[in-house]
Amino acid sequence: MTRFVSDSDSVRRQNRGLVLSALRVHGPLSRTVLASQTGLSHASMTAITQDLLAQHIVTELAETPNSDAKTRGRPAVRMGFNRTAAYAALFEIEVSRARLSLVDYGGTLVDRIDLPLAPTLFATIAPGEFLRERIEYLRTRNPLEAKTLRRIAISVQGILDRDGRSLKWSPIAHLAGTPFADSLADAFDLPVTLYKRGRLLAEGTRWLNPDLHDASVATVFVGSTVAMGMTFPGEILGRGSEGTTEFGHMNHTPNGALCRCGMRGCIEAYASDYGVLRTAYSVPETTTPAPSVPPQQYDDLIQRAEAGDRSATHAFNIAGRAIGFGLSRMMAVFDPSHILIVGPGARSFELMRTEIETALAGALVCRVNGLPAIVAHRDEKEPIFRGLMMKALNEIDQAEFAALPTSSRGTERSAG
Amino acid sequence: MTRFVSDSDSVRRQNRGLVLSALRVHGPLSRTVLASQTGLSHASMTAITQDLLAQHIVTELAETPNSDAKTRGRPAVRMGFNRTAAYAALFEIEVSRARLSLVDYGGTLVDRIDLPLAPTLFATIAPGEFLRERIEYLRTRNPLEAKTLRRIAISVQGILDRDGRSLKWSPIAHLAGTPFADSLADAFDLPVTLYKRGRLLAEGTRWLNPDLHDASVATVFVGSTVAMGMTFPGEILGRGSEGTTEFGHMNHTPNGALCRCGMRGCIEAYASDYGVLRTAYSVPETTTPAPSVPPQQYDDLIQRAEAGDRSATHAFNIAGRAIGFGLSRMMAVFDPSHILIVGPGARSFELMRTEIETALAGALVCRVNGLPAIVAHRDEKEPIFRGLMMKALNEIDQAEFAALPTSSRGTERSAG
DNA sequence: GCATTATTTTCAATGCTCGAAAAAACAATT
DNA sequence: AATTGTTTTTTCGAGCATTGAAAATAATGC
Numbered sequence: 001m002t003r004f005v006s007d008s009d010s011v012r013r014q015n016r017g018l019v020l021s022a023l024r025v026h027g028p029l030s031r032t033v034l035a036s037q038t039g040l041s042h043a044s045m046t047a048i049t050q051d052l053l054a055q056h057i058v059t060e061l062a063e064t065p066n067s068d069a070k071t072r073g074r075p076a077v078r079m080g081f082n083r084t085a086a087y088a089a090l091f092e093i094e095v096s097r098a099r100l101s102l103v104d105y106g107g108t109l110v111d112r113i114d115l116p117l118a119p120t121l122f123a124t125i126a127p128g129e130f131l132r133e134r135i136e137y138l139r140t141r142n143p144l145e146a147k148t149l150r151r152i153a154i155s156v157q158g159i160l161d162r163d164g165r166s167l168k169w170s171p172i173a174h175l176a177g178t179p180f181a182d183s184l185a186d187a188f189d190l191p192v193t194l195y196k197r198g199r200l201l202a203e204g205t206r207w208l209n210p211d212l213h214d215a216s217v218a219t220v221f222v223g224s225t226v227a228m229g230m231t232f233p234g235e236i237l238g239r240g241s242e243g244t245t246e247f248g249h250m251n252h253t254p255n256g257a258l259c260r261c262g263m264r265g266c267i268e269a270y271a272s273d274y275g276v277l278r279t280a281y282s283v284p285e286t287t288t289p290a291p292s293v294p295p296q297q298y299d300d301l302i303q304r305a306e307a308g309d310r311s312a313t314h315a316f317n318i319a320g321r322a323i324g325f326g327l328s329r330m331m332a333v334f335d336p337s338h339i340l341i342v343g344p345g346a347r348s349f350e351l352m353r354t355e356i357e358t359a360l361a362g363a364l365v366c367r368v369n370g371l372p373a374i375v376a377h378r379d380e381k382e383p384i385f386r387g388l389m390m391k392a393l394n395e396i397d398q399a400e401f402a403a404l405p406t407s408s409r410g411t412e413r414s415a416g
Numbered sequence: 417m418t419r420f421v422s423d424s425d426s427v428r429r430q431n432r433g434l435v436l437s438a439l440r441v442h443g444p445l446s447r448t449v450l451a452s453q454t455g456l457s458h459a460s461m462t463a464i465t466q467d468l469l470a471q472h473i474v475t476e477l478a479e480t481p482n483s484d485a486k487t488r489g490r491p492a493v494r495m496g497f498n499r500t501a502a503y504a505a506l507f508e509i510e511v512s513r514a515r516l517s518l519v520d521y522g523g524t525l526v527d528r529i530d531l532p533l534a535p536t537l538f539a540t541i542a543p544g545e546f547l548r549e550r551i552e553y554l555r556t557r558n559p560l561e562a563k564t565l566r567r568i569a570i571s572v573q574g575i576l577d578r579d580g581r582s583l584k585w586s587p588i589a590h591l592a593g594t595p596f597a598d599s600l601a602d603a604f605d606l607p608v609t610l611y612k613r614g615r616l617l618a619e620g621t622r623w624l625n626p627d628l629h630d631a632s633v634a635t636v637f638v639g640s641t642v643a644m645g646m647t648f649p650g651e652i653l654g655r656g657s658e659g660t661t662e663f664g665h666m667n668h669t670p671n672g673a674l675c676r677c678g679m680r681g682c683i684e685a686y687a688s689d690y691g692v693l694r695t696a697y698s699v700p701e702t703t704t705p706a707p708s709v710p711p712q713q714y715d716d717l718i719q720r721a722e723a724g725d726r727s728a729t730h731a732f733n734i735a736g737r738a739i740g741f742g743l744s745r746m747m748a749v750f751d752p753s754h755i756l757i758v759g760p761g762a763r764s765f766e767l768m769r770t771e772i773e774t775a776l777a778g779a780l781v782c783r784v785n786g787l788p789a790i791v792a793h794r795d796e797k798e799p800i801f802r803g804l805m806m807k808a809l810n811e812i813d814q815a816e817f818a819a820l821p822t823s824s825r826g827t828e829r830s831a832g
Numbered sequence: 833g834c835a836t837t838a839t840t841t842t843c844a845a846t847g848c849t850c851g852a853a854a855a856a857a858c859a860a861t862t
Numbered sequence: 863a864a865t866t867g868t869t870t871t872t873t874c875g876a877g878c879a880t881t882g883a884a885a886a887t888a889a890t891g892c
Contacts, residue, residue, distance in 0.1 A: 003437070005455040006422070006430040007880050008847045014422035015849085021419070032870055039421045041850050046872055073869025074857040159784050169784045230749075249780040250748035251741060261780050325667060329745045332666035333646075364665040364677050368575050368585045406847080423849050424878045431879085448839060457881050462841055464879095489838025490888040822878080 015040055017402035019048055020057075021236060023081060024390070024397060028061050030076035049079055054407040057085050057105075081106040085401075087145045088392040089135055091154040092384065093117070094197070095172055095224065096292055100134050102142055102149075103389050105396065111142050119291055122174035128183035135188065150400065152184055152192040153392035155200050155384060157225065164194050164241065171225060171260060173291075191399075195391055197221075199244045201380055202229025203237060204387025205340060218336040218372075220247065220323065221380060222345025224292060225260075226268040230334055237394050247330065248272070252322045257285035270322035273298040273344065280304075280315035295344065302348045313351060320352025324359025331365045331372075341376040342383070349376035431456055433818035435464055436473075437652060439497060440806070440813060444477050446492035465495055470823040473501050473521075497522040501817075503561045504808040505551055507570040508800065509533070510613070511588055511640065512708055516550050518558055518565075519805055521812065527558050535707055538590035544599035551604065566816065568600055568608040569808035571616050571800060573641065580610050580657065587641060587676060589707075607815075611807055613637075615660045617796055618645025619653060620803025621756060634752040634788075636663065636739065637796055638761025640708060641676075642684040646750055653810050663746065664688070668738045673701035686738035689714040689760065696731035711760065718764045729767060736768025740775025747781045747788075757792040758799065765792035 004010070018038040023029060029037065035045040052058045061078045083106035090101045095117070102111040113134060121130070131154075139146035158170025167176040185192040202219035206212045214233050221227040228247030231238065248268035249261055256265030257275065269275050274289040280301055305312035327339060341349050356374065360366050377383075420426070434454045439445060445453065451461040468474045477494045499522035506517045511533070518527040529550060537546070547570075555562035574586030586592040601608040618635035622628045630649050637643040644663030647654065664684035665677055672681030673691065685691050690705040696717055721728035743755060757765050772790065776782050793799075 003430070003434060005434065005880090006427040008427075008849090009880095011422040011424075011427060011848055011879095014419070018419060018421065030870075042871070043851075043873085044849055047848085050872095070859070071869080072859050072867070074871070076870060159781065169780070246748040246751075246781050250745050251775075251778060254741060254775075254778070259780075263778060263780050263783065265778070266780070325670060329666050329742075330749055332662040333746055333749045335662075359670075362667060362670070362679060362681070364585070364675075364679050364682070365575065365662050367679065421849090424880090425849090427848090427879055446839075458840070459842085459882075460880060466841095486890070487838080488836070488890050490840070491890095492839060 012406070013402050015044065016048055016052070016404075017398045019045075019052070020397040020402055021394075023058070023079065024394060025236065028078040028080035030078050032076060034079070051407055052079075052401075055401075055404060056082050057401050057404075058082055083108060084145075084148065086148055086150040086396050088151045088153060088389070088396065089138065089149060090385070090388050090392060091131060091134075091152070092197075092388065093154060093156050093172060093175070095119075095157070100138055101385070101389075102138055102145060103393075104145070105393065107389060107393060110145055111138060113138060117172075119173045122172075122178070126180070126183075127175055127178045128180035128187075131180055131184055132187045135184070149188070149190065150396055151392050152188065152190055153388055153395075154181065154192065154194050155197050155388045156194055157197045157227070159246065160194055160196060160241065160244075162241075167194070169261075191395070193391070193395065195388060196229075196241075196244045197384060198227030198247070199229035199238070200387030200391065201227070201342060201384050202231050202243060202340075202387070203390065204383030204385070205342060205377065206231050207386050207390055208383055212338060212340075215338045216334070216336040217338045217340060218327065218330065218334065219340040219342055220327070221343040222271060222319075222323070222341060222348075223343035223380070224273050226271050226323070226345075228330070230336065237391060245330075247326060250326050250329065252325060258288065260289045260291075267322045267326045271319040271345070275322075276315045276319050276348075277301060279318050280311050282311070298344060299347075302351070305348065305351050316348050316351035317355050319345075319348075320355030321359060323352060324356035327356065328359045328363040328366070331360070331363050335365050335369065336372050339372050339374045341374065342378075343380040344378075346376040346378050428822070429818045431460065432464055432468070432820075433814045435461075435468070436813040436818055437810075439474070439495065440810060441652065444494040444496035446494050448492060450495070467820075467823055468495075468817075471817070471820060472498050473817050473820075474498055499524060500561075500564065502564055502566040502812050504567045504569060504805070504812065505554065505565060506801070506804050506808060507547060507550075507568070508613075508804065509570065509572050509588060509591070511535075511573070516554055517801070517805075518554055518561060519809075520561070521809065523805060523809060526561055527554060529554060533588075535589045538588075538594070542596070542599075543591055543594045544596035544603075547596055547600055548603045551600070565604070565606065566812055567808050568604065568606055569804055569811075570597065570608065570610050571613050571804045572610055573613045573643070575662065576610055576612060576657065576660075578657075583610070585677075607811070609807070609811065611804060612645075612657075612660045613800060614643030614663070615645035615654070616803030616807065617643070617758060617800050618647050618659060618756075618803070619806065620799030620801070621758060621793065622647050623802050623806055624799055628754060628756075631754045632750075632752040633754045633756060634743065634746065634750065635756040635758055636743070637759040638687060638735075638739070638757055638764075639759035639796070640689050642687050642739070642761075644746070646752065653807060661746075663742060666742050666745065668741060674704065676705045676707075683738045683742045687735040687761070691738075692731045692735050692764075693717060695734050696727050698727070714760060715763075718767070721764065721767050732764050732767035733771050735761075735764075736771030737775060739768060740772035743772065744775045744779040744782070747776070747779050751781050751785065752788050755788045755790045757790065758794075759796040760794075762792040762794050 022034055022037045031045045031049055035042050058079045059082045061080050083104040086105040088103050092099045098115040098117050100113045104110055158167045161168050165181050166179050170176040181192045181194050198221055201221055205219050216233055217231045219229050226248035228245045230243045249266045251265050252267045253265040257269035258264055259266035259269035273293040301312050305316050360371055438453045447461045447465055451458050474495045475498045477496050499520040502521040504519050508515045514531040514533050516529045520526055574583045577584050581597050582595055583592040597608045597610050614637055617637055621635050632649055633647045635645050642664035644661045646659040665682045667681050668683045669681040673685035674680055675682035675685035689709040717728050721732050776787055
């Protein structure tokens, strides 16, 4: 069932959620602005903010005695998140590194731990155990915040099962198949959620780039892997597995180059760092890819190609072709208005551009709707973190705080 | 904005919609069953059905004096749609034929007109004009029903614009670019909605096959074209353009066989009737496809292949390969639990099965999640009609009848 | 005719929203 | 210093849809 009975409870949840959502998107707002943004009446706005204040979810901002913009009338009091209302622990797990961050309800970083990840690590210690220890450490280092820790959110790479409770496959060694999310949930008695990295990248990029809010966007990561997330117009944050793809492992050429995943002909096998290097150095396509490539080596190749080196430019042409046909094929199913190329490979975008656009031009959807706008952004770390944090905080907003019952307004109503 | 303010109005709309939806899915139900199906209380059920009865949207069924199943207690009175509450005109436009049906609110066919469509027709007469005349004719032939005609729904082939108001491209000659939906809406002052045929096929198949309700399904049409629609678990009917694809025009082979759409290497160019015939008769891939293929010719080829004819089986292998790799590539974006092959080409499914499954087995998603269940269904006309009808009736349910205000219950409340 | 049983309705309470009017808080003017 | 104007925020009563519990209804079985 997707649709449920609606009653006064769901009305309250919906409208409180609307208010928290508006604050999440726009930052601190006055009641009047909040009313017009959400579409609620001023009367309801008063009632809702009174509740949120009483429950210490938001606070009235002590406005700076800002003399530069004096306006007439009663001054607006802006409401902002009470940063101590909740905390979230955010884990970003990648192939060779991990990072654990503690953020407050307002979205400010409180503490952070960086962890290198040896490929053999999870063969030695159970992932759940390892993560539990790190979070425990973070909690002892921040005892005050630990008390109101409300959620653990984890960014992972690979294929999640339908419930999103564990990985069915992952490029991160020895991680798939272990029930680390559930063991963390048990250990800390907190909700734990897994998110696919490529999808967080897409949603995070949009948070950092509000123009993309009314667009449909395919955000492609190009680097040590190839991944893609989709975002749809209007929706602030997709629910469930919406927007996740296995783009990097879409077939490009039947029986083609060997991919790290073990299959043959994946886009990643041509367009990721190891794929491009393999082509450039004429290593046979069926050679098993190394677990990781030194960033320096990849950068050097880009520089060589930019300088005009034949085998290097050829390799990027092949990569662009793979990405281009992949996008062209994806567009038969999802037709975005914008395509973003993000990650280390974005630096080589101009080297791939012609091949990508040529491939796209061969798609009927593109002939009919025109080419989508294609833009490259270098940095991927910031949007991934932002996406993960926004997911976690939004979950607290909607699933926990919006659902809270009224703090018994109007106690002395008995008289009449 | 996707989310809106919730108030008592939206509560009523939601819950009335829930009731109408339950009746649409399960047929006539008693108030008690309706209450447990929707999750609403018996008290609310009484209120809602009273309104629906007063507004002549549903009627109490005069139960047949069914003596075989005597039960104790007050007998349940089942509620069913009032068939005269509304009527919908349904147009199915295809490349060489069109069909106009008049259905009542209960889903019963009232009248139907079949129309052959010459390829030059819409060059002679504006599509909007042609459709208007046919509907006008249907209305004069059914004057009583014409009075409560509430909606016109049209099944088309091709690419719709983002609002779904017109076709940006269509295999139906001279149809794209004409604002026939809007001119019909003006002429009759009624809502007119366009739906993509491949998507209706997917949704209609699910209405006829309730097992598929909790599954994610890719429904592939194989015949004079190749098309695909997606349905998602739980959702009764997808909204907007959800579930539409251009699967038939997904690229299979760069610079490959010429497709009817003018592009090269589309799946359709290999797997549709003209594609298979072209391969079987070794016609060059770059030969312009005929506008349509006699069904007999296609059937003959299937029979020859079934009999073991080499060039015929080869052609179906090529077709299966195109469909298989298309599905494998689609699964990087949408990963269904079931794949349905529907249409004339479904008869040749066994000839394509090995190639399809081999291609799917090469996808990482399939290695991880297992192969989806693949089933063939011959008939496509019934599910398309059913899908179109259900779309139209569901729109009347939700957008019109669920949104109706209360018929002022409890007039004499002033006393107290 | 009366007990039993399942369905449906009635009733009072609850909780949310909303429009209109009032109150509050400040700037500008007299 | 008091008054007026402006904008924000709160208060108040009305309206509406939901709900649980109790009552009414309509049949069967004995």
